[in-house]
Amino acid sequence: MKPFLRQQLARYTDRQGELEFLLSREDIMKDMEQFLKLSREHTDVSAVASRWARYQQREADLASAEEMKSDPDMAEMAEEEITSATAELAQLEAELQRMLLPKDPDDARPAFVEIRAGTGGDESALFAGDLLRMYTRYADRCGWKTEIVSESQSELGGYKEVVVRMEGHHNGTGAYGALKFESGGHRVQRVPATETQGRIHTSACTIAVLAEQDEAEAIKINPSDLRIDTYRASGAGGQHINKTDSAVRITHIPTGIVAECQDGRSQHSNKAQALKVLTARIHEKDRSERAAKDAAERKSLVGSGDRSDRIRTYNFPQGRLTDHRINLTLYKLLQIMEGDLQDVVDALQAYEAAEQLAALELSNV
Numbered sequence: 001m002k003p004f005l006r007q008q009l010a011r012y013t014d015r016q017g018e019l020e021f022l023l024s025r026e027d028i029m030k031d032m033e034q035f036l037k038l039s040r041e042h043t044d045v046s047a048v049a050s051r052w053a054r055y056q057q058r059e060a061d062l063a064s065a066e067e068m069k070s071d072p073d074m075a076e077m078a079e080e081e082i083t084s085a086t087a088e089l090a091q092l093e094a095e096l097q098r099m100l101l102p103k104d105p106d107d108a109r110p111a112f113v114e115i116r117a118g119t120g121g122d123e124s125a126l127f128a129g130d131l132l133r134m135y136t137r138y139a140d141r142c143g144w145k146t147e148i149v150s151e152s153q154s155e156l157g158g159y160k161e162v163v164v165r166m167e168g169h170h171n172g173t174g175a176y177g178a179l180k181f182e183s184g185g186h187r188v189q190r191v192p193a194t195e196t197q198g199r200i201h202t203s204a205c206t207i208a209v210l211a212e213q214d215e216a217e218a219i220k221i222n223p224s225d226l227r228i229d230t231y232r233a234s235g236a237g238g239q240h241i242n243k244t245d246s247a248v249r250i251t252h253i254p255t256g257i258v259a260e261c262q263d264g265r266s267q268h269s270n271k272a273q274a275l276k277v278l279t280a281r282i283h284e285k286d287r288s289e290r291a292a293k294d295a296a297e298r299k300s301l302v303g304s305g306d307r308s309d310r311i312r313t314y315n316f317p318q319g320r321l322t323d324h325r326i327n328l329t330l331y332k333l334l335q336i337m338e339g340d341l342q343d344v345v346d347a348l349q350a351y352e353a354a355e356q357l358a359a360l361e362l363s364n365v
Contacts, residue, residue, distance in 0.1 A: 001055075001093055002361065004360075004361050005093075005096070005097070005100070008100055008360075009048065009049075009052040009055075009096060009100075010052075012045050012048045012049045012052060013049050013052060013053070015045050015049075016042070016045050016046055016049040019038055019041060019042040019045060020042070022038055023035070023038055023039065023042060047099065048096065048099045048100070051092060051095055051096055051099065052096060054092060055089065055092040055093065055096065058085045058088050058089050058092065059085075059089065061081060061085045062081075062082060062085040062086065062089065064081075065078045065079075065081035065082045065085060066078070066082065068081075069082075097353070097357055098353060100357075100360065101353055101356045101357065101360070102356060102360075104177065104180075106176050106177070106180075106211035107173050107174055107176060107177030107180075108169070108173065108174040108176075108177065109174050109175070109176045109177075109211040109212050109213075110165060110166060110167035110168075110174065110175050110176065110211075110212040111165070111166050111167075111174070111175040111176040111179050111180070111209050111210065111211060111212065112149065112163055112164070112165055112166075112209070112210040112212060112276075112277055112280050113135055113163070113164050113165075113166060113179060113182070113207065113208075113209050113210075114161070114162075114163045114207065114208040114209075114210065115128045115131050115132055115135075115159065115161070115162050115163075115164075115205055115206075115207055116128065116160070116161045116205060116206050116207075117154070117158065117159065117160050117161065117205055118185070118203070118204040118205050118206055119203055119204050120188075120201065120202070120203020120204060121203070122154060122155070122156050122158070122192075123188075123192040123201055123203045124158075124203040124204060124205060125154035125156065125158030125159055125160055126154070126156060126157065126158035126192070126193070127158065127186075127188045127203055127204075127205055127314075128158050128159040128160070128161075128162065128205045129157060129158035129159050129162075130158075130188075130337060131186060131205055131207065132159065132162055132164060133337070133339075134336065134337050134338070134339055134341065135164065135166070135179070135182075135339075135341075136164065136339075137338055137339025138339040138340075138341040138342075139166050139168070139175070139339075140339065141339055141340075141342075142168055142170035142175075142178070143168055143170065144166050144167060144168030144170070144175055145166070145167045145168055146164055146165065146166050146167075147164065147165050147263070148162065148163070148164050148263050149163040149164065149165050149261050149263055149273055149274075149277060150162070150163045150260050150261050150262055150263060150274075150277075151163070151262075151263070163277065165212070165273075166179070167212075176209065176210075176211040176212070178345050178349075179209045179345070180209050180211070181345075181348040181349075181352070182207050182209050183207055183208050183209045183311075184206070184207065184309045184310070184311035184312070185204055185205075185206050185309055185310040185311060185312075186204065186205050186206070186207055186311065186312050186314065187202060187203070187204045187310055187312070187313045187314070188202070188203055188204070188205075188313075188314045188316070189201070189202050189313065189314070189315045189316065189317065190314075190315075190316035190317065191316075191317070200317060204310070208284065210277070210280035210281060210283070210284045211280060211283065211284070212276055212280055213276070213279045213280055213283050217279050217283065221252070221275075221278075221279065221282070225252060225253050225254050226250055226251065226252060226253070226278075227250070227251040227253060228248065228249070228250050228251075228271065229248070229249045229250075229251075230245045230246070230247065230248055230249075230267060231245055231247050231249065232245050232246075232247065245267070246262070246266060246267045246270055247260065247261070247262035247270060248260060248261055248262075248267060248270040248271045248274045249274065250271070250274045250275060250278050252278055252282060255282065255285065257278060257281045257282055257285065258278075259274045259275070259277035259278035259281060260274055260277075261273040261274040261277065310324065311323060311324060311325055312324065314333060314337075315333070316333060318331070318333075319331050319332070319333045319334065320333055321333050321336055321344070323344065323347070323348070325348075325351075326347060326348065326351045328344070328347050328348075330343060330344070
């Protein structure tokens with residue numbers, strides 16, 4: 001383990017002792033707000049400190065086993081212990097590295113996934129439909145709840161634009177934490193169903209993944225900054241959808257950001273959902289501006305989420321998916337389009353973790 005990681009982990013052990021002393025003080029026990037704040041920190045710090053203690057114990061076990069190897073009567077037992085300790089140490093080091101990385105508070109939140117058809121006309125709209133299917137099938141595998149917030153269907157069955165909300169947890173993260181690296185330009189290369197000559201066409205869609213914010217964030221928006229329009233919804237959605245002006249469009253006047261919802265059965269529910277999307281888009285605008293500022297200091301290949309960036313290519317003739325940011329190529333495109341997206345998600349998260357760890361090490365030089 002690198003020396004800078006050991007230094008970081010030793011601080012957790014020290015802090016655990018400090019917190020235990022503070023939580024035993026009578027004056028702090030009487031201040032419920034302070035007591036709860038320190039209790040939460042103690043829980044987080046203790047989780048790291050206990051894994052670090054286990055790591056140190058297994059290091060000691062490994063050293064003892066190495067010494068035992070020289071004794072012929074103990075050599076076989078020593079080799080078993082060396083194998084066991086080495087494997088556990090590698091696992092513990094990976095866990096501790098993850099625990100030390102800065103946590104994005106939005107990772108646990110539900111996500112709005114926006115898919116927009118781009119260049120390529122009808123084929124682009126069909127690809128948008130395929131991407132929606134891919135993400136919803138992945139959500140099903142993760143056990144998440146999904147709901148369409150708004151949609152604009154194309155004549156051939158795809159989507160000019162669709163927004164879907166996803167909520168749930170998988171592998172220790174929320175929907176936003178799992179999908180946030182999907183933001184950007186997605187390009188498809190295939191022979192369209194409408195192509196009679198068998199020629200491969202290239203078209204594209206853009207995706208934005210937004211973290212749903214707490215209702216408290218929506219309350220912060222000045223109502224006088226909003227323009228709310230109602231209109232009659234169109235497209236699929238059941239018999240009720242064309243009878244009333246239930247669809248809602250909200251415009252945030254200072255930024256020009258717009259959100260709409262037409263999927264709910266009432267104007268009230270559509271307004272509430274549209275406001276959630278609007279708040280998420282405003283938050284994402286602030287986030288992307290900060291990311292652009294950070295990128296000037298440290299180039300991040302994964303986290304920019306700029307829609308103009310071409311992040312991925314789906315090549316159907318070769319059965320290939322390529323993520324250009326991390327040079328990942330997988331020859332299992334049909335399975336991925338059916339929702340088998342975990343290898344892609346894991347690779348992007350691992351790359352980001354390695355990047356954060358390098359930055360952490362640099363800051364401790």
